[in-house]
Amino acid sequence: MHMARDRGVSTSRAGTKGVPRADREQQILLAACEVFGTEGYAATSVVTVADRAGISKPLIYQYFESKEGLFTAVIHFGGAILADEIERIARTDIVGLERGLQTLRGIFATLAPRPWLWRLFFDPSAPSSGPAAAEVAGYVSRITVLAEEGVAELMHLAGNDDALDISAMTAVWMSIVDALVTWWLDHLDQTADQMTDRCARLFLAVVAAEVPAGL
Structure with a gap:
């Protein structure tokens, strides 16, 4: 299968009707991302x-060989867009809760013009094995590593370096991110900044809550 330059688009110059192949493949991938992400x-x-x-x-079969081949390329394309943004934030000096909020802001801002990208990675009808499933697993793993790193920093700042606590909190964080993004997908009138402010309020409400006596 031909993969796209930097995001899964082929570097071949041969296109159709004068359009360079790389541009044509990217055109197909953008359309496919929206269709797969919207329809499943x-x-x-x-x-x-x-x-x-x-x-x-x-032409799609010429470039991608099959529907699954196209979907695999779509995951490679869309996954890089999301993972690159999360990695960009991870490379900054931001730590703790601020890093978490900035990560959410980055996700919302990245998805704003293309909200269907998120659902590509949570599609129960997608292949459960083979190249497409491996591509999904690869990007989920890449993002999970970044989440573990951020959670470990947050827990360390709170004086907790327990490995199991960090593992549990990473699972909680990943679920929270998915829940917030999924909620936002039904409220797309909310901007990235508005959603980030909302997340901050929600997190602060939890932090401010008193722990029940006896725990």
Whole structure:
């Protein structure tokens, strides 16, 4: 399968009707991301993607060989967009809760023009094995490593370096991020800044709550 330059687009110059192949593949991937992310893998047809991209169905098979091959390239393309933004924030000097909030802000801002990207990685109808599943697992692992790093910093600042606590909190954090993004997908009138402010209020409410006596 041909993969795209930097984000899964081929570097070949041969295109169709004068369009460079790299540009044509990126055009297809952008259309496919939206269709797969909106309709789900099982309900998506190659014909629908071709129509959305304004190209022929045979061209998709020429570039990506199959529907699953196209979906694998889509995961590679979309996963890099999200993971690169999270890694960009991780490379800053921000730590603790601020890093968590800035990570959420980055996710919301990245998804704002393309909200369907998030659902690509949580599609129950997607292949559960093979190249596509491996691509999904790879990006989930990449993001989980970053989450573990951020959670470990946060826990250390709180004086807790217990490995199991860090593992448990990482699982909690990943679930929180998914829940917040999923909620936001149903409230897209909320901007990235508004969602970040809302998250800060929610987190502060939890932190301010008193621990019940006897625990």
